[in-house]
Amino acid sequence: MVWPWLQRLGEGLVDLVFPPYCVACHAGSPEHLCAPCVASIRRVERPLCHCCGRSLDLLSVSPHSSFRGRALCARCQSLPAEFDCCRAYGWYEGALRAAILALKYRGKTAVVPALAGLLGRTLEEEPVLGRAETLVPVPLHPRRQRERGFNQAELLARALAARSGRALRCDLIVKTRHTRPQVGLNAEQRRENLLDAFAFQGQSAPAGPILLIDDVTTTGATFHACARTLRAAGATTIYALALARD
Incomplete structure (x- = not known):
């Protein structure tokens, strides 16, 4: 495991030697995700x-x-679904997919503020989600988090909480069971795979609307499992927000 402060120090030293670049196209970009790449992201179209x-x-x-x-x-x-409403900024392809993969598998945490900005934009566009008072990141299993060194959903939620002034609760739910990969499973199988995989560990659920945060959603099975856990603890209104929809 890489200590967060050591990772930040390393990133700072790298930026001194090599100018910050876009993790998607590698053009120079202080935000680590350039404006042309953001503009290229295909949004999830209405209705x-x-x-x-x-x-x-x-x-x-x-x-x-x-x-x-x-x-x-x-x-x-x-x-x-156990959640009331779910939204994603864009489709899991192109620049958005490249940025998420760079964060998760190459440790490019410097792109988190830019990605949190996309989540913030979605909150502004969706009045229903904007009612959320508390942000709750989808937890990783402890073994997976040790391997990766961080939980990308928690990093995104922390950055979004700082931007929006909302409360952040990373301690409410934990993943207690290491599940097999969801790839290749249909919606019903994904829900079965995550059945009882999460547990509530707080004293009580927050009274106001809760917003679950994750990087990618496909069928919504992970959000469903987390929302189910929160509802069992007394949560009444639960929304979900992801960067990308696969």
């Missing part, structure tokens, strides 16, 4: 499923698929 946030035109939607007047996709009708 969206009110619950999971997927583009409705990409899914099979029946004419009467709605909840309280809000459109729901076929998946959310057949597999209701």
Whole structure:
């Protein structure tokens, strides 16, 4: 494990020798994610499923698929989620995918402020998510976090909390079971894979709306499992926000 202060020192020394660059295209960029790369990110286009946030035109939607007047996709009708609303900034491809991979697997934590800025922009665009009072990052299993040296969701949540002035709770839920990779599993299998994988360890859930934070969401199974844990502890309103949708 690399101590965070030692990693920051190393990054600072590297920046003295090599000017900061965009982790996606390697052009010079003090933010480590240049403006052209940000502009190239393909957003998740409306109309969206009110619950999971997927583009409705990409899914099979029946004419009467709605909840309280809000459109729901076929998946959310057949597999209701424990969270109230989920959104993602863009699709998991191109510059956004490159930036996330650089953070997770190459330790490029200097890009976190830029990525948190994208999350902040999504909060501004989505009034429902903007009601959230407390940010809760999706936890990694302790073994995975030791291997990586950090939890990317926690870094993003910390940066977003600092930008938005919202409360941050990294101590509410823990991942207690090391699960197999979700790749290749369908939505129902992903939920089964994460069943009882998280546990609540706080005294009580925050009273106001909670916003779960993660880097990538596919079917929403991880958000669902975390929200299920929070609801069992008394949480009433739970939103979810990811950088990218795969």
